[in-house]
Amino acid sequence: MSARRPYVRSMDGWWRRNPFFIVYMIREGTAVLVIAYAVVLLFGVVRLAQGEAAYDGWLTALQSPWSLVFHLILLASFVYHTWSWFSIMPKTMPMILIGGKKLQPAVITGVGLAVSAIACAALFVLVMKLAS
């Protein structure tokens, strides 16, 4: 056996040394909160299938102040996810040429955010109508 001990650079906090990578890690970190929200809904669906008493337990948990604070954090994370998703979209989608000119990144981001705002408002109004 060789006694070689090659130098391996520590990865501790590498992303905290550069603002670009901090933004990158926050963006990737939204995935954890997207999963957390899916799990909240998953529990709700399972409880719904189990009957009224089980579902009401889930609903009561949702009404607790802790849950409201948690959902405010989720909301902030989802809004950031929406913003970052459309911010990097110009880099992740194929280039669009209009009249021989490249569609500007700001246009793609702007249209995405506008569509998102309309979709959110439409969903809110639809739920209001269904509930009343």
Next chain:
Amino acid sequence: MKRSNAPIFWTLFGAGGILSALIGPALVFITGIAAPSGLLMPRETMSYPHMLAFAQHWAGKGFVFIVISLFLWHGVHRIFHSLHDLGIPTGTGAKLACYGAALLGTIVAAVALGSIALQF
């Protein structure tokens, strides 16, 4: 050459990413803040009879299934590809854990929603 399965996971990631970007904020606000607190929306919005009727309708059932499963597939794909950045080895085990979790959640959602009878 064996075909890569990456496009499947990538497609699920992208579909979940765009769906959560489009309606995620509104969904969180409605189900987590507005309806439970009774601010802006009646508390009965998410009452048992309302949600049962929603899950009994094919469209409601499909919507809930798509939201839960795609959000899960989106999240695990992103986490799987970030493991390397955190210095965690990304072998078969990590892949199974990530995508397996999403698959498990998808199956649980399908079973739960499937056990709620369809009503027309």
